[in-house]
Amino acid sequence: MNKNIFKDDEWKRSEHMAVRENAGYYLFTHQLEEVSGPDAGKFLDWICPNNIANLKVGRDRYTTILNEEGEIIDDVVVMRMDEEKYWVSTLYATKLDDWIYYHSDDYDIDFSEITEDWHMFSVQGPKSKDIMNGLIEGGVEDLRFFANRNAVMNGMDVIINRGGFTGEKFGYEVYCTPDDADAVQDLIDAAVKEAGGKEVTEFQVFAWTLPTEAGFYYMRDLNRTNPFEVGLEKNINWDKEFIGKEALLKVKENGPAREMVGFEVCDENENFYIRSKQYGGPGEPVYIDGEEEEVGRVSKLVYSYVKNVNNGYILAKKDKLHIGDHITIHGTKCVITEKNWLG
Amino acid sequence: MTKKIDERIPQDSGNGAAFKTYNAVQSPWNKLMSYQDALHYASRFEAVLSAAVAQAYRIIIPDYATRADEMCKEAYGRLLYTGLNYPNDDGFGIHPFMCGSYPGALIGDKGDDALLMCGRCQDFGTYRCEKELDVCDWDICGSELCRATTMSLQGQADATETRHRKGHKLDYLMVEAKGCGDRHCRIIAESREKYPAPEHALWESFGPAVSDEYKKYTEEEDCVSESMMFREECDYHFVNGTNNETDSSNQMVNLSTAASLYLLPAIDNAAKLGYTTPENAEWIKKCVLEAAGKAMFGERYAIRACREWLGVPNTIGEDGRLLGGVIEMLLQSLVCNYEIEAFNKDEVIYVIDRGGLAITGTQSLVEAHLYMWQGMVKTLVNAQWSVWEEDSPKGKMRIKIAKKIDKFM
Numbered sequence: 001m002n003k004n005i006f007k008d009d010e011w012k013r014s015e016h017m018a019v020r021e022n023a024g025y026y027l028f029t030h031q032l033e034e035v036s037g038p039d040a041g042k043f044l045d046w047i048c049p050n051n052i053a054n055l056k057v058g059r060d061r062y063t064t065i066l067n068e069e070g071e072i073i074d075d076v077v078v079m080r081m082d083e084e085k086y087w088v089s090t091l092y093a094t095k096l097d098d099w100i101y102y103h104s105d106d107y108d109i110d111f112s113e114i115t116e117d118w119h120m121f122s123v124q125g126p127k128s129k130d131i132m133n134g135l136i137e138g139g140v141e142d143l144r145f146f147a148n149r150n151a152v153m154n155g156m157d158v159i160i161n162r163g164g165f166t167g168e169k170f171g172y173e174v175y176c177t178p179d180d181a182d183a184v185q186d187l188i189d190a191a192v193k194e195a196g197g198k199e200v201t202e203f204q205v206f207a208w209t210l211p212t213e214a215g216f217y218y219m220r221d222l223n224r225t226n227p228f229e230v231g232l233e234k235n236i237n238w239d240k241e242f243i244g245k246e247a248l249l250k251v252k253e254n255g256p257a258r259e260m261v262g263f264e265v266c267d268e269n270e271n272f273y274i275r276s277k278q279y280g281g282p283g284e285p286v287y288i289d290g291e292e293e294e295v296g297r298v299s300k301l302v303y304s305y306v307k308n309v310n311n312g313y314i315l316a317k318k319d320k321l322h323i324g325d326h327i328t329i330h331g332t333k334c335v336i337t338e339k340n341w342l343g
Numbered sequence: 344m345t346k347k348i349d350e351r352i353p354q355d356s357g358n359g360a361a362f363k364t365y366n367a368v369q370s371p372w373n374k375l376m377s378y379q380d381a382l383h384y385a386s387r388f389e390a391v392l393s394a395a396v397a398q399a400y401r402i403i404i405p406d407y408a409t410r411a412d413e414m415c416k417e418a419y420g421r422l423l424y425t426g427l428n429y430p431n432d433d434g435f436g437i438h439p440f441m442c443g444s445y446p447g448a449l450i451g452d453k454g455d456d457a458l459l460m461c462g463r464c465q466d467f468g469t470y471r472c473e474k475e476l477d478v479c480d481w482d483i484c485g486s487e488l489c490r491a492t493t494m495s496l497q498g499q500a501d502a503t504e505t506r507h508r509k510g511h512k513l514d515y516l517m518v519e520a521k522g523c524g525d526r527h528c529r530i531i532a533e534s535r536e537k538y539p540a541p542e543h544a545l546w547e548s549f550g551p552a553v554s555d556e557y558k559k560y561t562e563e564e565d566c567v568s569e570s571m572m573f574r575e576e577c578d579y580h581f582v583n584g585t586n587n588e589t590d591s592s593n594q595m596v597n598l599s600t601a602a603s604l605y606l607l608p609a610i611d612n613a614a615k616l617g618y619t620t621p622e623n624a625e626w627i628k629k630c631v632l633e634a635a636g637k638a639m640f641g642e643r644y645a646i647r648a649c650r651e652w653l654g655v656p657n658t659i660g661e662d663g664r665l666l667g668g669v670i671e672m673l674l675q676s677l678v679c680n681y682e683i684e685a686f687n688k689d690e691v692i693y694v695i696d697r698g699g700l701a702i703t704g705t706q707s708l709v710e711a712h713l714y715m716w717q718g719m720v721k722t723l724v725n726a727q728w729s730v731w732e733e734d735s736p737k738g739k740m741r742i743k744i745a746k747k748i749d750k751f752m
Contacts, residue, residue, distance in 0.1 A: 001556065203467070203468050204467075
């Protein structure tokens with residue numbers, strides 16, 4: 001009972017480490033919202049706190065989307081596909097579609113969900129560039145980080161995007177039509193395996209362990225937080241108007257009430273039981289040893305296969321937990337750390 | 344006899360209760376009960392009714408394995424069909440890249456919370472999922488139901504799998520069940536590619552799980568008694584691991600029953616398969632449910648508690664309004680529309696929306712309630728009183744609670 005579901009799982013370890021040491025690929029189709037028209041950039045600038053309209057065609061940008069209270073309701077990657085056409089990659093299309101609808105009255109835009117039209121394969125890891133150079137006609141040497149362009153793979157039209165959710169320097173996303181998906185997957189599968197990599201099949205690896213190691217968030221981590229609390233305030237453009245700005249300015253002025261910190265389990269008993277929000281629910285309460293005040297909740301608890309330690313995030317009251325602090329969570333000894341295990 | 348309505352709450356009491364967070368239900372004597380509390384009472388009443396229906400099913404198919412097998416096949420097939428024809432991936436937070444049958448766990452997780460079966464997801468991955476429940480009002484309905492609910496989840500999961508690219512199939516097992524005396528209900532879903540095990544018949548869905556050593560067992564002191572949407576620490580929202588959220592405003596309309604979801608369809612199916620005739624099945628249900636209703640108030644302390652619960656004034660004696668109060672509280676809790684045609688010491692008449700009472704669309708649940716109420720009135724009031732249907736308009740069930748002499752009752 002309570003055996004560590006990550007540490008000794010060689011299946012998960014091998015898929016995780018394939019990405020870190022070699023290459024791994026996986027189906028990572030997100031929901032896509034296409035926003036187009038003369039006001040598309042202006043509109044996205046209104047619903048996103050980060051700059052969007054100044055994106056060059058063929059470039060991407062990560063941004064949060066806030067509600068009027070300044071709370072994060074989505075975090076997305078916006079890709080500029082053409083002068084007046086953007087793709088918003090989300091896992092929340094149903095809500096985002098409504099959000100766009102209710103805020104689009106004053107803008108000359110069209111929008112629709114195009115998820116059904118595309119599949120996306122993510123190829124990540126140090127050898128991914130070489131693999132993609134072999135698969136994409138003309139190679140991908142020209143492709144900068146967070147850049148996309150049309151490409152051809154074995155005669156099939158695809159869109160190639162450099163980026164990912166793993167923290168790897170080299171990672172690529174191949175968008176193809178559902179009709180081409182089998183053929184595209186076969187080509188990627190063969191090339192990745194020839195390079196010594198493998199398919200990543202475990203959700204917990206591509207959605208949790210790889211991103212967490214790099215300090216990335218899965219949307220559940222951000223639920224009911226604001227950008228200052230989770231360290232996503234750096235690229236906000238305060239010189240423009242955007243939804244949530246007024247509330248967020250107050251947070252900026254007064255300082256955030258909470259902060260997301262990293263932690264590791266350092267208990268010798270590896271069969272511990274700590275609940276975390278990644279499975280849903282409120283997460284395990286966190287107390288400073290010897291004190292009764294709850295100072296936070298465990299947002300995430302996974303495993304860093306690079307550092308060989310159970311790692312995760314705590315959403316804590318501001319300045320209550322500091323790097324190096326030792327705490328006990330549900331009877332298990334832990335230590336507060338940076339929120340990045342790849343540095 | 345008169346159609347007079349005693350001075351009391353307005354007739355529109357309870358209207359729209361489902362769409363206001365934390366609305367109260369209100370007894371005919373202005374006793375207010377919180378939305379959450381009323382839901383718990385309604386859920387348990389429906390579980391008691393379901394337990395009685397389960398006994399009827401046991402009479403119809405006496406052999407355990409045969410009965411469980413038929414129930415599992417029916418539940419699996421129906422929920423597979425539902426999942427295939429009425430997909431709702433967005434509604435459960437199932438992402439496009441979630442291939443295989445593991446996203447079915449998200450459906451079960453959300454469904455549990457809506458049924459007040461609170462607990463927690465303990466694992467969610469491509470090859471293994473685990474859900475642990477602390478509360479299950481259905482734990483009195485018999486272990487066949489535990490098996491069938493597991494197979495209904497398997498049906499939903501298998502349907503989900505068809506909407507995505509090829510993935511890994513999980514075998515859903517209920518390795519612990521409160522209905523079998525365990526502290527928790529625990530579903531563990533495993534990939535047989537990663538956790539090999541011999542194949543099993545559909546009804547043999549109790550495991551054991553191969554990955555039992557990974558099980559996370561919540562001790563008593565950490566167990567919960569409310570769904571996430573009723574807990575402050577959850578901001579009064581159900582939130583799953585993919586950030587799918589639901590608040591309590593939809594909770595009442597989401598409440599369903601074991602009888603409507605599993606047991607009554609299983610009996611209908613048993614009649615179709617020739618285990619009994621439809622007429623005999625109806626007769627058995629009537630007998631069992633009336634007896635169950637009588638047992639509810641067979642002891643005087645139960646009547647006293649019920650009067651206290653409803654806030655019945657001392658001036659009200661033994662008459663049909665007592666049962667009327669119980670029925671109204673239930674109907675409001677189920678967001679079932681009803682009209683009061685009469686409410687006085689001689690008679691109580693309600694015109695009840697059949698669709699609202701046929702929770703999850705199970706039409707025979709309407710009659711099941713009527714049988715139960717007929718039993719209840721015999722002990723809650725006295726044997727002079729009966730409940731029967733009379734002059735129902737289309738789509739409604741008009742019931743009358745009054746004294747009645749019937750030499751063949």
